[in-house]
Amino acid sequence: MTERKNNPGKFPGGNLGNRPGGNNKPKFNSYWIIGIILLAMIGIQFLSSGGGLKEIDSNRFFQILKNGDIEKIVIVNKENVEIYIKPDRLSDPAYEDVKSQKSNTVLGQSVPQYVFNIISQDVFVGDLNRVMNELPPEDRPSMTTATRRNYLGEIMLWVLPFLLILGIWIYMLRRMGGGGGAGGSSIFSVGKSKAQIFDKDTNVKVDFHDVAGLEEAKVEIREIVEFLKNPKKYTELGGKIPKGALLVGPPGTGKTLLAKAVAGEANVPFFSMSGSDFVEMFVGVGASRVRDLFKQAKEKAPCIVFIDEIDAVGRARGRNPNFGSNDERENTLNQLLTEMDGFSSNSGVIILAATNRADVLDKALLRAGRFDRQIHVELPDLNERRAIFEVHMKPIKIDKTVDVEFLAKQTPGFSGADIANVCNESALIAARKDKKMVGRQDFLDAVDRIIGGLEKKNKIIKKEEKRTIAWHEAGHATVSWLLEHANPLVKVTIIPRGRALGAAWYLPEERQITTTEQMLDEMCATLGGRASEDVTFQKISTGALNDLERVTKQAYAMISFFGMSDKIGNRSYYDSSGQQDFAFNKPYSEKTAETIDEEVKSLIDVQYERAKSILGKNKDGLKKLAEILLEKEVIFSDDLEKIFGKRPWTSEEPLPVRPETPAKAKTRKAPAIQKEKTEVKKAAKKEKPVT
Numbered sequence: 001m002t003e004r005k006n007n008p009g010k011f012p013g014g015n016l017g018n019r020p021g022g023n024n025k026p027k028f029n030s031y032w033i034i035g036i037i038l039l040a041m042i043g044i045q046f047l048s049s050g051g052g053l054k055e056i057d058s059n060r061f062f063q064i065l066k067n068g069d070i071e072k073i074v075i076v077n078k079e080n081v082e083i084y085i086k087p088d089r090l091s092d093p094a095y096e097d098v099k100s101q102k103s104n105t106v107l108g109q110s111v112p113q114y115v116f117n118i119i120s121q122d123v124f125v126g127d128l129n130r131v132m133n134e135l136p137p138e139d140r141p142s143m144t145t146a147t148r149r150n151y152l153g154e155i156m157l158w159v160l161p162f163l164l165i166l167g168i169w170i171y172m173l174r175r176m177g178g179g180g181g182a183g184g185s186s187i188f189s190v191g192k193s194k195a196q197i198f199d200k201d202t203n204v205k206v207d208f209h210d211v212a213g214l215e216e217a218k219v220e221i222r223e224i225v226e227f228l229k230n231p232k233k234y235t236e237l238g239g240k241i242p243k244g245a246l247l248v249g250p251p252g253t254g255k256t257l258l259a260k261a262v263a264g265e266a267n268v269p270f271f272s273m274s275g276s277d278f279v280e281m282f283v284g285v286g287a288s289r290v291r292d293l294f295k296q297a298k299e300k301a302p303c304i305v306f307i308d309e310i311d312a313v314g315r316a317r318g319r320n321p322n323f324g325s326n327d328e329r330e331n332t333l334n335q336l337l338t339e340m341d342g343f344s345s346n347s348g349v350i351i352l353a354a355t356n357r358a359d360v361l362d363k364a365l366l367r368a369g370r371f372d373r374q375i376h377v378e379l380p381d382l383n384e385r386r387a388i389f390e391v392h393m394k395p396i397k398i399d400k401t402v403d404v405e406f407l408a409k410q411t412p413g414f415s416g417a418d419i420a421n422v423c424n425e426s427a428l429i430a431a432r433k434d435k436k437m438v439g440r441q442d443f444l445d446a447v448d449r450i451i452g453g454l455e456k457k458n459k460i461i462k463k464e465e466k467r468t469i470a471w472h473e474a475g476h477a478t479v480s481w482l483l484e485h486a487n488p489l490v491k492v493t494i495i496p497r498g499r500a501l502g503a504a505w506y507l508p509e510e511r512q513i514t515t516t517e518q519m520l521d522e523m524c525a526t527l528g529g530r531a532s533e534d535v536t537f538q539k540i541s542t543g544a545l546n547d548l549e550r551v552t553k554q555a556y557a558m559i560s561f562f563g564m565s566d567k568i569g570n571r572s573y574y575d576s577s578g579q580q581d582f583a584f585n586k587p588y589s590e591k592t593a594e595t596i597d598e599e600v601k602s603l604i605d606v607q608y609e610r611a612k613s614i615l616g617k618n619k620d621g622l623k624k625l626a627e628i629l630l631e632k633e634v635i636f637s638d639d640l641e642k643i644f645g646k647r648p649w650t651s652e653e654p655l656p657v658r659p660e661t662p663a664k665a666k667t668r669k670a671p672a673i674q675k676e677k678t679e680v681k682k683a684a685k686k687e688k689p690v691t
């Protein structure tokens with residue numbers, strides 16, 4: 001709605017001015033003047049060339065001449081003969097073809113009625129004199145000659161080609177300068193800023209109430225807004241307004257949404273643009289746009305400038321692989337650094353920026369005085385996911401079976417954008433099934449759809465391949481169920497999804513640090529699929545490609561990043577600054593590289609043998625689980641609990657089970673509730689005082 005209100009030209013169906021209540025005045029266009037001038041030139045040319053005269057032949061002329069109806073004859077340029085009929089004879093029926101002429105005078109001058117061409121003036125004059133000698137004197141018309149030059153036609157003959165070339169040139173310049181900026185679309189405004197301005201006349205619908213979670217980030221952002229609204233509160237204590245704030249976090253966590261909320265909350269002008277808007281194919285354009293942006297911001301101070309994806313222009317200098325050539329990004333960054341905290345003052349201009357690549361930004365950009373504070377916008381935790389679900393579920397018709405707390409637990413590691421996608425996908429799934437309300441199972445299907453992709457139930461799979469897939473997924477489920485630190489299983493399916501032939505869903509524990517034992521258990525569970533194929537069929541397949549990729553990366557991270565190896569020791573070769581991206585050599589010697597490779601191979605081999613050992617000891621349970629999976633194609637955590645028993649280290653919170661109707665769920669919970677009530681009554685009797 002905001003876009004339609006602020007940009008009438010984008011309203012579907014035409015301009016807003018053509019709608020009731022809109023502005024019906026047409027917009028002025030310079031092309032109108034050009035069109036009017038051309039039409040006027042064509043009209044003058046048409047009139048000057050005798051447009052509107054009836055053309056006749058010489059026989060008709062001499063017949064009219066013999067009748068004595070001609071008043072005057074004018075020979076023009078020795079080519080054309082103009083014939084003027086006597087006014088009192090125009091009413092004669094012989095002149096029906098010129099009766100449409102209401103008057104024989106225009107602007108006080110007589111107008112000819114007929115015209116015809118001649119080949120030679122001398123021959124025509126001779127024939128004319130011979131006929132006129134036969135006429136009585138009163139019927140003889142006057143004869144004159146005239147030389148007329150079409151100056152306009154001659155001018156247009158020379159001017160039109162130049163006008164055509166000029167028009168094509170202007171058109172090409174406008175096309176080249178289409179992204180020239182707010183000042184226009186010509187090549188001369190290419191250095192103008194392309195920032196979109198939101199001020200008091202612009203209605204921004206987003207505020208802090210629409211941003212769920214991110215409470216710590218909102219505190220710092222809200223402080224900037226309050227500083228602009230009430231600066232005396234801070235300046236009386238000697239404080240200075242912060243120069244800038246950098247929003248840092250993974251994609252989809254709400255950085256741009258937070259900036260939109262600032263635009264909605266602040267009563268000051270808000271300039272919004274992307275970092276890529278500074279970069280252009282022309283040299284010096286980026287620096288020019290930075291200067292123009294800050295010039296506009298100073299004129300409207302106090303104000304806020306928001307630069308989204310600032311890493312497009314703020315990448316560290318000297319790290320772009322241009323090998324000494326002129327780099328437009330570096331020039332733009334230098335100008336941005338100068339404008340943010342240079343010799344000239346920018347009081348009242350606050351810079352907000354967002355990026356998910358803070359490690360590649362230039363250090364001069366991050367120092368105090370430019371971006372005074374870095375606000376980390378991380379992936380939401382359980383409580384924040386619950387709040388985000390509540391925001392995005394408002395426009396959706398929700399069934400009573402939907403539990404927001406349950407959905408928040410089902411989506412660990414999801415960003416705000418992912419949760420918004422889950423809500424939208426659930427509504428689409430419910431509509432696809434012709435439902436009137438969106439239910440709990442629709443949300444679970446949406447989560448599966450986003451994680452694994454769309455189900456491909458019609459994909460042709462051989463029985464032997466399907467059996468291999470079932471044993472592979474059963475191996476994952478078995479090993480993860482029997483290991484303490486492995487992630488709890490939610491469900492396993494052998495229905496193809498996306499590019500995967502089978503998939504297993506786990507509910508990872510939300511933790512800030514990970515121990516060596518936890519990483520080894522996860523690695524062992526990941527190798528359970530390949531180990532199951534080896535133990536059962538004594539052969540392996542290519543189905544473990546993704547598992548091996550994850551295990552290899554995890555093993556190299558343990559050895560070379562986290563220092564979890566006795567041979568390598570407490571050393572880390574991780575570069576948080578990202579400077580190794582453009583390095584030609586490794587930060588360690590060839591001997592150390594060989595040691596790392598040996599340690600990684602040893603680590604993976606040990607966990608693979610461990611997975612085979614676990615599956616060998618529980619071969620019967622593995623077989624039962626694979627057979628159930630072949631039969632039902634989908635198994636849940638309660639199926640594993642029936643086969644292997646309950647996990648002794650399971651958390652108090654129950655894992656999600658297979659979908660069931662509300663009536664069954666109520667029946668299943670009733671005994672537990674009744675037992676709890678009985679225990680409460682017994683405890684109350686014991687505590688009853690004795691009289």
